Amino acid sequence: MSQNEVVSYEGIEQLSLDAFVRPSYLNYAMYVIMDRALPFIGDGFKPVQRRIVYAMSELGLRVTTKHKKSARTVGDVLGKYHPHGDTACYEAMVLMAQDFSYRYPLIDGQGNWGSNAAPKEFAAMRYTEARMSAYADVFLAELSMGTVDWAPNFDGTLSEPRMLPARLPNVILNGATGIAVGMATDIPPHNLNEIIEACLRLIDTPKSAIEDICQLIQGPDFPTGAEIITSKEEILNIYRSGQGIIRMRATYEYENGDIIITSLPYQVSPAKVIEQVALQMREKKLSMISDIRDVSDQDEPTRLMIMPRSNRVDKDALISHLFATTDLEKSVKVNMTVIGLNRKPQTLGLLEILNQWLKFRRQTVVRRLEFRLNKIKERLHILDGLLIAYLNLDEIIRIIRENDEPKPILMQKFSLTEIQAEAILQIRLRQLARLEEIKIKNEKHDLEKEKDGIEKTLGSNQRLKSLIKSELKEDAQKFGDERRTLIVERREAQALREVELTAVEPVTVVLSAGGWVRAARGHEVDPVNLNYKAGDEFLSAARGKTIHPAIFFDTRGRSYSLLAHTLASARGQGEPLTGKLTPSNGARFLSVVMGLPNQKMLLASNAGYGFVTDIANLVTKNTKGKAMLKVPRGSEPLPPIYVHNYETDSLAAITTEGYLLVIPVRVLPELPKGKGNKIIQIPPARLKKREEHLKLLAIIPEGATMKIHAGKQSVRFTPGNISDFVGERGRRGKKLPRGYRKVDRVEIINPESNDNS
Numbered sequence: 001m002s003q004n005e006v007v008s009y010e011g012i013e014q015l016s017l018d019a020f021v022r023p024s025y026l027n028y029a030m031y032v033i034m035d036r037a038l039p040f041i042g043d044g045f046k047p048v049q050r051r052i053v054y055a056m057s058e059l060g061l062r063v064t065t066k067h068k069k070s071a072r073t074v075g076d077v078l079g080k081y082h083p084h085g086d087t088a089c090y091e092a093m094v095l096m097a098q099d100f101s102y103r104y105p106l107i108d109g110q111g112n113w114g115s116n117a118a119p120k121e122f123a124a125m126r127y128t129e130a131r132m133s134a135y136a137d138v139f140l141a142e143l144s145m146g147t148v149d150w151a152p153n154f155d156g157t158l159s160e161p162r163m164l165p166a167r168l169p170n171v172i173l174n175g176a177t178g179i180a181v182g183m184a185t186d187i188p189p190h191n192l193n194e195i196i197e198a199c200l201r202l203i204d205t206p207k208s209a210i211e212d213i214c215q216l217i218q219g220p221d222f223p224t225g226a227e228i229i230t231s232k233e234e235i236l237n238i239y240r241s242g243q244g245i246i247r248m249r250a251t252y253e254y255e256n257g258d259i260i261i262t263s264l265p266y267q268v269s270p271a272k273v274i275e276q277v278a279l280q281m282r283e284k285k286l287s288m289i290s291d292i293r294d295v296s297d298q299d300e301p302t303r304l305m306i307m308p309r310s311n312r313v314d315k316d317a318l319i320s321h322l323f324a325t326t327d328l329e330k331s332v333k334v335n336m337t338v339i340g341l342n343r344k345p346q347t348l349g350l351l352e353i354l355n356q357w358l359k360f361r362r363q364t365v366v367r368r369l370e371f372r373l374n375k376i377k378e379r380l381h382i383l384d385g386l387l388i389a390y391l392n393l394d395e396i397i398r399i400i401r402e403n404d405e406p407k408p409i410l411m412q413k414f415s416l417t418e419i420q421a422e423a424i425l426q427i428r429l430r431q432l433a434r435l436e437e438i439k440i441k442n443e444k445h446d447l448e449k450e451k452d453g454i455e456k457t458l459g460s461n462q463r464l465k466s467l468i469k470s471e472l473k474e475d476a477q478k479f480g481d482e483r484r485t486l487i488v489e490r491r492e493a494q495a496l497r498e499v500e501l502t503a504v505e506p507v508t509v510v511l512s513a514g515g516w517v518r519a520a521r522g523h524e525v526d527p528v529n530l531n532y533k534a535g536d537e538f539l540s541a542a543r544g545k546t547i548h549p550a551i552f553f554d555t556r557g558r559s560y561s562l563l564a565h566t567l568a569s570a571r572g573q574g575e576p577l578t579g580k581l582t583p584s585n586g587a588r589f590l591s592v593v594m595g596l597p598n599q600k601m602l603l604a605s606n607a608g609y610g611f612v613t614d615i616a617n618l619v620t621k622n623t624k625g626k627a628m629l630k631v632p633r634g635s636e637p638l639p640p641i642y643v644h645n646y647e648t649d650s651l652a653a654i655t656t657e658g659y660l661l662v663i664p665v666r667v668l669p670e671l672p673k674g675k676g677n678k679i680i681q682i683p684p685a686r687l688k689k690r691e692e693h694l695k696l697l698a699i700i701p702e703g704a705t706m707k708i709h710a711g712k713q714s715v716r717f718t719p720g721n722i723s724d725f726v727g728e729r730g731r732r733g734k735k736l737p738r739g740y741r742k743v744d745r746v747e748i749i750n751p752e753s754n755d756n757s
Contacts, residue, residue: 033183039185041360045139050163055080056073056131056136069125081154104192106135106174107131139170142167148161149161167475173189185337188246193483195217196473203468213350226249226250226265246334249329252319277289287309288309292305292307293305293307336350341360365464377451388416407422507521507565508522508542509544511541512532512536517567519568546564547565551594552592554583557630560620561621562581581623584624600642600643600646600670603628603637604638604697605676606637608694610677611674634690650665653694653733654695656693708736714747715737
């Protein structure tokens with residue numbers, strides 16, 4: 001039994017799922033492709049658009065008439081031609097009325113039809129009114145001239161045109177978008193004058209290449225203006241293949257220190273751009289901007305004001321960053337898929353589209369001329385009969401008076417056709433005057449002259465071309481306008497690095513013992529006296545710039561870094577560091593430092609080992625930190641300390657038992673990470689039992705004084721009297737005087753400024 005064979009089971013016909021679904025889905029797919037989503041190359045319309053235009057013409061809603069409620073049009077479209085949802089139909093109608101969606105709108109609307117800022121926020125169809133625009137006459141002027149085929153509507157009670165006799169290539173002028181099954185279309189709009197020039201070139205020189213046509217057509221011309229920054233070579237390739245990507249960029253100008261956006265890429269709303277910029281501002285990624293506002297009005301539909309924070313901001317770099325990170329620069333897809341003249345979907349290049357449309361236009365003009373020629377011949381035939389009647393008027397009157405059925409007698413006596421005899425019988429008495437005979441002869445003369453002209457046109461390829469060209473030029477003069485979208489060469493937009501986007505301001509980063517962090521503007525803040533959470537207290541603070549990373553050191557010897565401007569404000573109690581970083585289990589944050597990348601730091605453990613490294617080595621993007629200091633088992637790291645001058649600074653190391661050793665900093669190695677070298681000797685047995693360990697380290701700049709605090713007592717060591725404690729690296733050092741061995745803190749007094757550090 002074959003797969004598709006029908007099987008009868010208890011009187012029920014059965015089919016395999018594949019045999020049932022495949023034809024059903026294919027039928028649906030073809031319906032969507034042919035009758036819903038793709039435009040016909042002739043008039044450039046999808047069925048719903050064609051039906052809207054035709055229904056409005058049937059309602060008499062021409063450009064010279066009054067507007068009528070949109071609901072009236074939608075009702076006629078749905079009830080007579082398009083049995084689908086009213087919302088979808090009305091949205092299609094709205095698009096045809098929006099001058100920012102259609103390059104050449106087909107509908108002239110009254111009321112709220114949306115705006116570029118909110119294209120979907122249009123009023124309901126019961127509130128808006130509409131009539132056709134002057135451009136819509138392009139599709140209707142020849143509709144009654146035998147130019148199109150007609151088909152029954154969905155219920156067979158009415159007829160509707162299968163296409164409209166477009167006098168202009170609307171498919172490329174207004175473009176089209178649509179998604180079918182397995183295929184889609186995205187045809188960009190173009191400038192009417194340029195397209196007509198290209199059509200005229202093709203009429204005169206049918207074998208013109210795409211390169212010749214692109215000398216006349218610069219590229220797409222979008223209703224919202226903006227700029228196309230795609231190169232001419234890429235545009236040429238897109239027109240050759242019918243597919244590609246067009247890059248669009250907003251236009252802007254500088255005004256009183258602000259950046260004014262004057263036009264946006266196609267289908268980009270100001271609200272979307274404002275949202276994207278505001279998001280970066282909220283995330284502190286765009287502190288160069290103080291505010292962004294939409295100041296658009298009726299005279300200037302697009303006017304976005306971007307206000308830099310200060311005059312020092314590089315506006316060129318800022319706008320380049322915005323192009324790279326927002327919809328101020330956007331890609332527009334090009335996919336020129338249409339229903340061709342052969343009624344099959346196909347993707348065509350620009351040259352093929354224009355050639356097929358010209359073929360369609362030629363067919364339309366020929367049908368119009370042939371229709372008019374037939375009408376003229378019919379009228380001339382009647383006029384010939386009327387002239388016979390006037391030549392034999394008395395005899396014809398006698399026959400009519402004496403016979404009940406005069407038509408056959410008239411046909412036989414004067415060799416008339418039935419149509420001519422009927423026309424004679426329809427003559428009124430007042431038309432028997434001599435003047436009417438003269439009018440008939442004049443009308444016949446004019447019609448014969450017109451008939452002769454039409455026959456010559458139909459018989460001459462050159463005359464037909466001239467007629468088509470003259471009509472195209474006439475429409476170009478009526479509807480043509482200047483290009484709105486400029487095609488320019490621009491440098492590729494570059495997003496600024498996060499550091500470059502940050503305003504350079506002094507900042508103090510404060511870390512609490514509970515691991516909460518905050519950043520205060522300026523260096524004058526007193527971190528100790530800030531408000532802390534209950535049970536929490538000050539632990540460490542670092543002063544730097546907003547562009548510097550704040551580097552955190554934990555009890556496992558790992559470093560972490562966060563950009564200072566991303567930290568919570570000091571107006572509150574900050575935020576837990578664990579919300580941004582992921583320290584290992586059991587580790588707690590020990591201190592925070594900031595500085596330039598080449599600033600040197602001393603890292604050491606309380607086991608007495610340490611080394612010097614650059615701050616750049618401490619920076620990491622890993623939220624789990626970076627292993628910097630190798631800490632012996634049972635020991636802990638000490639807070640990092642700044643090295644002022646690696647060559648001249650001294651290092652004071654003090655143990656818990658009061659041993660002090662002063663060595664030159666330069667004897668310690670510079671390492672990117674590691675354990676380091678021994679700074680001061682601590683007996684291993686005492687270190688292992690935690691009876692003694694390194695407690696404090698202090699950097700002593702050249703000429704500075706060190707003041708040691710032990711309880712309420714303190715003692716000063718000047719460069720002269722500290723020499724007793726100077727020794728070689730790794731030595732035991734010398735005990736401090738009795739009473740000063742339980743050191744609480746070390747104070748360094750700078751000789752130049754007499755400041756404490």
